Amino acid sequence: MSYENIILETDQKTAVITINRPQSLNALNAKTILELSRALDEVSADPQYRAVIITGSGEKSFVAGADIKEFSDFGTAAAEDLARNGQNILFNKIENLNKPVIAAVNGFALGGGLELAMACHIRYASENARLGLPEVTLGLIPGYGGTQRLPKLVGKGLANELIFSAKMIPAQRAKEIGLVNEVFSLEELLPKTKELANTIAQNSPMGISKAIAAVNQYDSGHGFETEIKSFGELFEMEDKKEGVAAFLEKRKPSF
Structure with missing residues (x-):
């Protein structure tokens, strides 16, 4: 463009x-x-x-x-x-x-x-x-x-x-x-x-995206619930699986 x-x-x-x-x-x-x-x-x-x-x-x-x-x-x-x-x-x-x-x-x-x-x-x-x-x-x-x-x-x-x-x-x-x-x-x-x-940019794109959404709710009255739901949702995503695997295997994650 x-x-x-x-x-x-x-x-x-x-x-x-x-x-x-x-x-x-x-x-x-x-x-x-x-x-x-x-x-x-x-x-x-x-x-x-x-x-x-x-x-x-x-x-x-x-x-x-x-x-x-x-x-x-x-x-x-x-x-x-x-x-x-x-x-x-x-x-x-x-x-x-x-x-x-x-x-x-x-x-x-x-x-x-x-x-x-x-x-x-x-x-x-x-x-x-x-x-x-x-x-x-x-x-x-x-x-x-x-x-x-x-x-x-x-x-x-x-x-x-x-x-x-x-x-x-x-x-x-x-x-x-x-x-x-x-x-x-x-x-x-x-x-x-x-x-x-x-x-x-080296960190998890999905983690950062969810973090942005959660932080933006910090003064809304819904911040804790947004954080809890986002935390749970990330457990089903590939970034979390790669991040945890990399930690356990003592290597850098590849997001």
Whole structure:
């Protein structure tokens, strides 16, 4: 499949998706959101891929936000559709993908860009990254899940502070509050992210898929039951049989 605003590449068993709109600091427009969604469908269906990395082109920006000129004249109904459709076709899809998605945040991650990173399962950032949700400066609020995912990551108080103040925070502060997992130099960011992805790719695809589903239920009231059922279901699957056999035979498993 060909794309205009993104680049899909392969690194061992990892799909690397690069948002490639450097002229607009990789801002998310409707076409880019749709292309990202289609790329994720392609990756999800292809067993050669075991993990996904999402990053931005250039050295300044992961995603600098949404493309505001696309919705500046919307009314209520159109704006609700924009938020709902974006969440359904991309942001929720990332969170619930059957393969782990890692954000390599290489610069500005603002508004929809930070929401994109927060939808990913893991976030690595470069030292020059700046993260924030500036929507209230436009008389708006985050519309792609920011008000829901940020409190889960950093707590309600810090989420309120960041959303209400609209301030940007540096990468190191983002790590301190749990918004990103690790911080690296810009040169190290993608290699370190690929290293993590390729480590994950050596493990059981079915185990990881079930783990994603279980972790996503941790605050739903159904988390323990999801874990128990998933644990049981895995006992009938080939990955479990190979993993246990490899352990007993003192060899590396071949998933």
